[in-house]
Amino acid sequence: MKKLSTLFSFLLFSNLFFAQIPILEIASKNGDYKMNNEVILQSLNYDIKITGNISTTVATMVFKNNSSRILEGRITFPLPENVSVSGYALDINGKLRNAVPVEKARAKEVFESIEKRSVDPGILEKVEGNNFRTRIYPVLANGERTVQITYNQELKKSGNNLEYFLPLDYKAPIPLFSLKTTVFENSTMPQLEERPDGSFDFKKNGNVWVAETKRSNYKTTENLRINLPQNNEENSVLMQKASDDQFYFLANVPVTASSISKKIPQTIGIIWDNSLSGLKRDHEKEFELLEEYFKVAKNINVKLALLSNEFEESKSFKITNGNWAELKTFLKTLTYDGGTDFGEIKNLNVEEYVLFSDGLSTFGDLNLTLNKPVYTIISSPKANFSQMKFISLKTGGELLNINQNLPAQEVKKLLFQNLKFLGIKPGSDVSEVYPQLPQTINNNVVLTGISNQGKTSITLLFGFGNKVSQEIVITINAENQSTKDWDISKFWAQKKISELELFGEKNKEDIEDLGKQFGIATNNTSLIVLENVQDYARYEIFPPAELRAEYDQIIKGNRDQRDARMTNLMEKAELMTEDLKKWWNTDFKSSKKYPKPLDRQNQAPSVNNSEVHTELSGQVQGVQIRGNNSAERTQDIQEVVTVRGISSASNKSRSDDEVSNNKSAEIENIAKGKITTIDVKSDQEYMKFFDKLNSAESIYSQYLVQRENYIQTPTFYFDVANLLLQKNNGKLGLKVLSSIADLDLENEELYKLLIYKLKEQNINDKQVWIAKKIMEWRPMDPHSYRDYALALEDEGKPQEALNNLYKILNRSYTQELANRDNGIEETIIMELNELVSRNGNKLDLSKINPKLITDLPVNIRVVLNWNKDNTDIDLWVTDPNGEKCMYSNKKTALGGRLSDDFTGGFGPEQFLLKKAIKGKYKIETNFYGENQVTLSGPTAILAEIYLNYATGKQERKLVIFQNQKKSKEGNGDGVLIGEFEF
Incomplete structure (x- = not known):
């Protein structure tokens, strides 16, 4: 029996420095995050230094794990415009160790490679927009981890003063809290507009002002707000x-x-982002801005458009004498739902635009077609300032940051030059x-x-x-x-x-170079901490100062300790191609099966050790399968529309020699068969609210009611989207589904979940876009290139698909990731040759190793994919003779063949059968477990089921579900997902 230890993960979703002290939330079994007192913020220390108009803030946080489980930690936090993290440290053996800058993808690859050895790495990276994320592993059971983050910022002017602000909003008492603020070279005493407690006050020491406090079991009551008087005449x-x-x-x-006067336009276009992430914006500040604007503009026409995963021209409003009550009422009643696609924005035929958004386009790239000035408005701390500033700069508008500045001040940018x-x-x-x-x-x-x-x-x-x-x-x-x-x-x-x-x-290399040289987290550079000097040497990462002498000695004395990367996938692919050819050319003959005698003791059929049978309770039609919790789960068999049907004409471009060698002609491979797939029902608690609803509209209304309770639960959106799509409402189904993209930043697990459903719905342009995003985030994974290649194939771009599949075999991988994905080349070879067989002379094969090209048509092909690393899911296929092809029986008497068993990665697992005999074939999945619980919820599974694969007349059907439960080996309780019948 395969065993996996369970590793739970937690998230700290917070606006950390600019909205509140970090809030720790623990992942539940459904993947949503709730407050949990098992892990607490044990200690928090702020050290703030101010000189002139700049400040440096150092936050040191100690997290204590009171549980008996190992945890992986993650903190996600936004920083203001033009501010970045410039220091990161993690405790190693009881002492803080400073991070060093590394190229972003490389840092993630090294972190995950070392993590698989259960060693202590830490990483801080900049994700979408001006948001930052740190991951720490492990937080030991009943142990502590210390994280230190440093950032620099310019102080903003407030009236005649410069202002420093630090929010100290935290719900629970902090066992140990300390705060020290030092102001240099300031002749006038800093003024405390808000102070954390009455004892916190500035005292002068020469030209330096110092205020500090240390508290136990500290419950915050006020923030820290310091005004620094300035002489407006002096530089x-x-x-x-x-x-x-x-x-x-x-x-x-x-x-x-x-300022000078500016002509007020007669008509403006308001583009209001009402995607799911729009719920997090400060709408009161946005309304205050509009109030100030219409006070001056007075009489103006407004065209309102709504932006989510689609662009909808909503209504027109006539503002008279500054009265915009009708528009305000309409905006207050908007529904926020769907992902965000800036590529959908269209012209409204107006004189100016005002765009209200966080600038995070999660479901498509910006396609800037607007030909009039666009004033972009940010009211949220979690935002993509660069994107919003680019839009305004490119069109002649301006960025209004009302999150950091007063709306009454920022509105001047709309009203004046x-x-x-x-x-x-x-x-x-x-x-x-x-x-x-x-x-x-x-x-x-x-x-x-x-x-x-x-x-x-x-x-x-x-x-x-x-x-x-x-x-x-x-x-x-x-x-x-x-x-x-x-x-x-x-x-x-x-x-x-x-x-x-x-x-x-355009500036990617320059940004990366600056990040590395100055130790700043950027879109292209991350900060990483490794536990031992041997790992710095192995991965050739220049260490912090205290380890450099030992590092130099290792590098000089033993180069063999450097990362032994796997670069021989091409050689393995050549060997795998030969193995597949040998398998294909083997003549498998099924021996006749005779009735089996009953066992004398229990009168049950005896079982041959070479054969494994699956016993199902219930009938095949409307089958009821007994889950491993002994509860009855109903699964309805349904016919699914073929996503990709291929005509035999696709092979006509091939040469006569190729056709004569077509192995489809050598065997009677175009078998008459039928694929039946199973609709695996969700058993989530919230599904009871939708049981008796018959229309898509009533389902959507109930979804909005229930969403408040499941707003961070991806499974909720996935299941409701399924219901809407089953009601043939693709518009609402896609809106709910795309909301998953707005749940987190740069989360490949969520995006893989989206790919699976988009593939099923044949929404190929979005499938390609999302797969490309994952590839940008995770270039170290062969699966990223495979997902992108298969999306390109669905989009009708076979050459690009072929090129990206082939890249997998030409890249290098760390030893840990290579071990995780060992055997993936078998699936790649089948998919590469299927592309060639379908597209013939349309493809340029000049750069493809000819040793990999061969016809491998089969009657049955099943591929199991899943969206999470560190996960073990098995594919089982039982033939009409009752023999189950599985990880312990990878080759069957009929010629069934199963690829390598992936026990700790993304898969995929593949079953092949060259020639099917008459009868039924059952397809099941068996879930052994995962060693993480993350925001993406339960593991999502995509099963691709092919009939007559690579023959020119292939048929594909898909099964996608997200509610697998852990099974036990050999007990026959796998989840039935489909059948072949010949």
């Missing part, structure tokens, strides 16, 4: 010495914000000055760059539109600096990266 310049007698500088230049910083005057002895793109002024501009000398002057240019109307000269002088050691270089790198990420694909 503040900080400098840091660098190599080659150069200096990084950061200047805060006060500028009087001004505002003074902008346009750049610096040529000729200054400085370089790499940012921002380089025009930027609206709100009482000051923050400039950073590299100076070639310690003292120089810079002329800043300001104006309206592209016309310069004002110049300000500032002087930077290293001699006047008393904070020479402040790390200004990270602020400079952060500002440069923010601009480069506006055109992320």
Whole structure:
């Protein structure tokens, strides 16, 4: 019997630094997350340093696992616009170890490879938008783990003051809490607008102000809000010495914000993102912005369009004397549902657009066709600032960040032409000055760059539109600096990266280089911590300072310890092709079966050890299978529409020699058979609410009522989408299904779940888009290329499909991932040759190894796929003679063949039978278990069932379900998913 230890995982979904202290939630068996007091925030320490208009915040968190289970931890948190994580540390053997920067995909590959050895890696990565995620493994039973995160930010102006804000909103008491704030070089005492407790106050020590508190069992009551009075006449310049007698500088230049009149448009288009993620936006702030706008605009026509997985021109509204009550009432009653597809946005024939969204396009790429200024509005801390800024920049609009700034202040960008910083005057002895793109002024501009000398002057240019109307000269002088050691270089790198990420694909290499050099988490660079120096050497990752001497010695003395990557999949594929050919050319003959005598003791049929039988309680039609919990589960057999039917004409382009060698002609391979698939019913508790509902509309209404209780449960959306699709309402079905994409950021398990259902529904363009996203996130997995290739095949792009399948055999893999996927080449060879057999001379095979090309038509092919790593699911196929092909009986007397058993990866598992005999073949899955419980919920399974595969007349049917329960070996309680009948 196969055994898997259970590893539970947890998530910390929080707005960490800018909405609340981290909230720990534990994954339930359904994959949703709820508060659980088994794991607590044991200790929280903040160390804040402020100088001039910049701050550095260091958060150190200790999590205690009070359970008896090993946990894998994950924290996901947003940061404000232009802010990134610049420091990450994890406790190793009781001491904090700093992370080092590594290319993002490489860091994920190394993390997961080491994790499979149950060692202690940690990783922090930037995911979609300005959101960050750290994963830690393991959090031992009854143990603790310490995580430290550092970020730098520029302080925003509030009136005449700079403001620092730290939210301290936490529901439960924190056993150990400490907070220290140090303000350098400030002659005036900082003002505490909000303080965590009465004892927290600033005391002066020379030119430094310090406030601190330490509390036990601390229950937060207020946040930390500090106002720092500023002299609006003085420039503040900080400098840091660098190599080659150069200096990084950061200047805060006060500028009087001004504006000139702008013609108010007669008609505007409001594009309102009402996807599922829209629920998380601050709609009150959005309404406040519109209130301020219509007060001034007064009489204006509004065309409203709604954006989710589709774009819907909704209604038109006439605003008179600033009265927008009808529009406001309509917006307040909107339903938020579906994924987000920026590729669906269309022109509305208006003078300007106002786009309300978080900028996270989870169901399609941006296709910018709007030809008028677009003002993008962000009211959520979890947002893609780069995407929204790109849209406004490209169209001549502006980004309004009302999450960080007051709506009454930001609305000026909609109503006036505002003074902008346009750049610096040529000729200054400085370089790499940012921002380089025009930027609206709100009482000051923050400039950073590299100076070639310690003292120089810079002329800043300001104006309206592209016309310069004002110049300000500032002087930077290293001699006047008393904070020479402040790390200004990270602020400079952060500002440069923010601009480069506006055109992320074009600047990918530059972003990666900056992230690595300055230790900043970017879209292309992650921060990683490894447990021992041998792993740094093995994967050739330059370690933190304290390990470098030992690392150099290992690298110099024993290069054999470096990562022994698997690069010989091509050789294995050649051997597998020969093995498949030998199997195909074997003449399997079925011996005649005679009645079996009953066992004398219990009068039951005796069983031959070479044969395994599955006993089912109930009939095949409307079969009832007894699950491993001894409860009756009903499964209805239904005919499913063929997704892909192939005509024999697809082989006509092949040469005469090829046709003469077509193995379909050598055997009577175009067998007359029938595929019957099973509708595996969901047994989730919420399904009782839908039992008696007959229409798609009533199902959808009930879904909206129940969603509040299951909002983070992917299975809920999956099951309801199934119900709607069964009612032939593809529009509502796809809307509910696409909501899964909005549940989490860069989650390949959720996206694989979507691929399976989109494949079933023949929505191939979205299947291709999602598969490509997974491939970008996980280039280390052969499954990523396979999923993408099969999606391209469904989309009718056989050459691209072939190229991506072939890539799998030409890439290198870490030893751990290669071991996980050992044997996948058998499935790849079948799929590669099926592409060739269907498309013949349409394909360019010049770059394909000819040793892999061979005809392998079969009567029966079944492939089992699943969406989670570290999972063990088995495919069983029982033939008319009662012999079960399974992992312990991989070759049957009839010639049935099962691929390698994948016990800890994504699969796939494949069954082949060249020539079927008359009778019924049962297809079952058996779920042994998974060593994780994640946001994606129970493992999703896709079974592809083929009749006459690679013959030119193949038929495919799909079975997709997500409610497998763990089975025991050999007890016959696998889940029946389909049958062949010949």
